[in-house]
Amino acid sequence: MQHPILDRVERVADDVVSLVLRGADGPLAPWTPGAHVDLALPNLLTRQYSLCGDPADRGRYRIAVRHDPLSRGGSEYVHLFLREGRTVAVSPPRNNFPLLPAPEYLFLAGGIGITPIAPMLRAALAAGATARLVYAGRSTASMPFATELAAAHGDRVRIVSTAADGRPDLAALAADLGPDALVYCCGPDAMLTAAEAAFPADRLHVERFRPATRTFAPNAEFQVHCARSGGSVRVAADESMLDALHHAGHPVPSGCREGVCGSCELVVLAGEPEHRDDIGAAPGTMYPCVSRASSHHLSVDL
Incomplete structure (x- = not known):
């Protein structure tokens, strides 16, 4: 720390x-x-x-x-x-929402979702890319950094007061995108859902502050082998893997406990994890706060 x-x-x-x-x-x-x-x-x-x-x-x-x-x-x-x-x-910074190289960007932000998007816009423009921001909120008084961003970037920034003007037309924005443009979106669930419907999945990057509502198969019991300590931990159907490891004396750093922050990442050495996070765990990793096992046993680097 x-x-x-x-x-x-x-x-x-x-x-x-x-x-x-x-x-x-x-x-x-x-x-x-x-x-x-x-x-x-x-x-x-x-x-x-x-x-x-x-x-x-x-x-x-x-x-x-x-x-x-x-x-x-x-x-x-x-x-x-x-x-x-x-x-x-x-903590040291972690980035589950990295800005990938592209010649053109469309940034979409809703309310407090401007926080990861603002430095992305500055970085994209500094790199010489074509970039614009559509920033929506109920009113300009509720939108942090709206005046600051508009003053710094002029007509590259469009501020939308939804109470006065309604929500941005994402279908129109999608139709106006160049063939190599990437879209970055952070905001309330309604905005993310609309963005997922409007833009191709391979060009859209989103960050959620709350996990998406999804349905999974009923929880089943499984065993976790901690490779470094040599211990084995039973994860009951009614507890998370994170809690089971903690109660067995194998604490894992954690933050949100909702599968959106990435602070509890573990390396999986064997077995098949069932990913339930909203980050998109990298191959060979998992987030035990929400994810479980598809196999009867997992082995992790712990």
């Missing part, structure tokens, strides 16, 4: 604050657009936030947090109790 100092708290939209974290002991770990960090809060909660500042600034991280009164307590603590000058624990 890194231990930067909370240098500045700034209100950037209705119910949204920006936090600037300054490295206390030298440069912070490097990151690329689309990356996020785990923020370990003093109330013992750990939450994931996308980095929305400048990757070239190794001295500071910037994140933005929307106050959600129905959340599990992380955003409420940030808004009501976290103060400038406090040292916080922050």
Whole structure:
């Protein structure tokens, strides 16, 4: 973990604050657009936030947090109790939403979903690509960084107030795309679902803050062999693999416990995992917070 100092708290939209974290002991770990960090809060909660500042600034991280009164307590603590000058624990950045090279990009953001998209837009333009952003929210007052992005990038940025103008026409945007363009989208479920219907799957990249609703086969019991320790752990049908490993004395770092952050990634050495995450686990890996086994046994590097 890194231990930067909370240098500045700034209100950037209705119910949204920006936090600037300054490295206390030298440069912070490097990151690329689309990356996020785990923020370990003093109330013992750990939450994931996308980095929305400048990757070239190794001295500071910037994140933005929307106050959600129905959340599990992380955003409420940030808004009501976290103060400038406090040292916080922050993980090294992880990137499950990387910006791939392309000559043209369409970026779609909804509300707080602008946080991973903003540095992507800057990086794409700096690389000489053709890029535009369609940024939607109920009103401009609810949309963090809307004024900042419009001022910096002019007509490359289109701000859409859905209360006044309705939702963006994604089918029209899809029809206007060049043949080699990539689409990056982050926002509420309704926007992601519409994007998945409008754009070809091989050109669309999305990041979810909440797992998609899906149906899986009923849970079955299986065994996990921990190759490094030599132990074997039974995973009951009514518990997660992550919890079973923890209860057996094999704790795995974890964050969201919903299959969207990637902090609990394990290397699979043998057996067939049943992937239930929303990241798209790389071959030979799995996320035990939600994923299980298709085979009766798994062997993992633990």
